[in-house]
Amino acid sequence: MSILDVVGPVMIGPSSSHTLGAIRIGRFVNRLLGEKPDSVVFYLCGSFSKTYKGHGTDRALLGGVLGMADDDENIKKSIEIASSTGLAFRFSAFENEEVHPNTVRIECQKNGILHDVWGASIGGGAINIFRVNGVECSLNGKAPVIFVVNRDVPGALSKILNKLEINVANLYLKRLNRLKLTAAAIIELDDAPSKKTLEELKKLDVVLELYYIPKIF
Amino acid sequence: MLFEDLKRLVNGTQLPLHEVVLSYEMLENGEDPQTLKNDLSKLLKIMLEISDKIYGKKFQTLTGLTGENGFLLSKVDDGLLGEFIHCAVVTAISMSENNASMGRIVACPTAGSCGVIPGIFYALKKIKKLDFETLLNGFIVAGGIGEIIAAKATISGAVSGCQAEIGTATAMAAAGLTYCMNGNIEMVESAASISLKSLMGLVCDPVGGFVEVPCVKRNGTAVGVAVVASQMALAGIESVIPFDEVVDAMKKVGKSLPESLKETALGGVASTPTARKILKDIIENLG
Numbered sequence A: 001m002s003i004l005d006v007v008g009p010v011m012i013g014p015s016s017s018h019t020l021g022a023i024r025i026g027r028f029v030n031r032l033l034g035e036k037p038d039s040v041v042f043y044l045c046g047s048f049s050k051t052y053k054g055h056g057t058d059r060a061l062l063g064g065v066l067g068m069a070d071d072d073e074n075i076k077k078s079i080e081i082a083s084s085t086g087l088a089f090r091f092s093a094f095e096n097e098e099v100h101p102n103t104v105r106i107e108c109q110k111n112g113i114l115h116d117v118w119g120a121s122i123g124g125g126a127i128n129i130f131r132v133n134g135v136e137c138s139l140n141g142k143a144p145v146i147f148v149v150n151r152d153v154p155g156a157l158s159k160i161l162n163k164l165e166i167n168v169a170n171l172y173l174k175r176l177n178r179l180k181l182t183a184a185a186i187i188e189l190d191d192a193p194s195k196k197t198l199e200e201l202k203k204l205d206v207v208l209e210l211y212y213i214p215k216i217f
Numbered sequence B: 001m002l003f004e005d006l007k008r009l010v011n012g013t014q015l016p017l018h019e020v021v022l023s024y025e026m027l028e029n030g031e032d033p034q035t036l037k038n039d040l041s042k043l044l045k046i047m048l049e050i051s052d053k054i055y056g057k058k059f060q061t062l063t064g065l066t067g068e069n070g071f072l073l074s075k076v077d078d079g080l081l082g083e084f085i086h087c088a089v090v091t092a093i094s095m096s097e098n099n100a101s102m103g104r105i106v107a108c109p110t111a112g113s114c115g116v117i118p119g120i121f122y123a124l125k126k127i128k129k130l131d132f133e134t135l136l137n138g139f140i141v142a143g144g145i146g147e148i149i150a151a152k153a154t155i156s157g158a159v160s161g162c163q164a165e166i167g168t169a170t171a172m173a174a175a176g177l178t179y180c181m182n183g184n185i186e187m188v189e190s191a192a193s194i195s196l197k198s199l200m201g202l203v204c205d206p207v208g209g210f211v212e213v214p215c216v217k218r219n220g221t222a223v224g225v226a227v228v229a230s231q232m233a234l235a236g237i238e239s240v241i242p243f244d245e246v247v248d249a250m251k252k253v254g255k256s257l258p259e260s261l262k263e264t265a266l267g268g269v270a271s272t273p274t275a276r277k278i279l280k281d282i283i284e285n286l287g
């Protein structure tokens, strides 16, 4: 507990769970792609779906996906900004009793590649990203993350981890396709990796796709 | 952190309260006092800058249920409030309306209660003409009070009702105000205690769940409570119950409040016939 838990952050209103958390989940997607997507669909669950407009959650999510900061005054205008930059977006509701009531599933496309991120705004601006492209995880946005699709062959993972000079905080794994022998890993790190490390990782023969997501806040 | 600890440290070291709060942070979580002071100074600066920008303005809020209340009050002063409270209430309401219109705010302690503390500090700057250093010291003391409540109880309306949000903001504001007015540590304690006692049991009942009704006006009236509590304490009126015990009591009250009165929008003014009708209209209008 610190004084800074009760004073601050500087944010866009009206509420930390409906705007701040939503901006951060949206920004996770922006950082995953490295830029804004070509198109995006937000599936809102539970309390998010019923009153999202009155809370500004739609503008917050969209602002986040556009890469805006927690206190960017343009978030208010994100719908207009998204339209003018040619980002196609849609909001939809979905029912799911098992997830946190303030959950959003963000499905987006960039250069023909589909991404699918599930996140919950769990209060006070805190977030939990719990599924990224089919891999179950629990990311709070406060640590840098690497998302890698690799060849599912013996030794692949250790090859990847060996290249990292940084302590690994958490590791989430999933086999994607048995026939194509692909798997995915989410590697949560204690510190940001160097550019060189990321380049070297991309060059590994076992690495098929690699995304680096710096910390969100 | 307990208020008792702060008192003991102040009496033992003879250091001023704001410095004790900063050193306590270092002992508790290793935070460098200078860095923390710089961070808080930045936040206070931003808070005062925003206050300057939004004072008495009209806003287009998300639901349209509020937005011009700060403006209305800024135009009328029948002398009932006095210059200081008038300025503080206009700031508090305007800040809350700014929040409800997706404006930039400093959560303090939360977004819903973001008007109370700027209200007091902006009035101290504008009306009392206090220098920034004095304001910052008061802001640090206010932060310490908030932290005590957050650590012992909660600052979330969903957990303990509005007493934990606006109640906390009011106690923080009253403590900061008292300190800025040269009140000693006993006076600071009494101001915070009297405020929290006055708002104890306050329920969280936002119409439709939106942070507008009753939140915006509550930020305004809470400022009045903070100023009155502070002036009482400065006059030597003591809180019979020590602050730490008031916080414990607030926590217990929060536990015994039913879920309908904790941000679920199922009780209080949120469940009145007018609120239900308004909500229906809003959902239809927003589509």
Ligand code: SF4
Binding pocket: B112, B113, B156, B157, B158, B161, B162, B163, B165, B166, B203, B204, B205, B206, B210, B211, B212, B214, B215, B218, B263
């Ligand atoms: S009524 Fe609830 S939402 Fe409104 S300010 Fe109070 S605690 Fe926050």
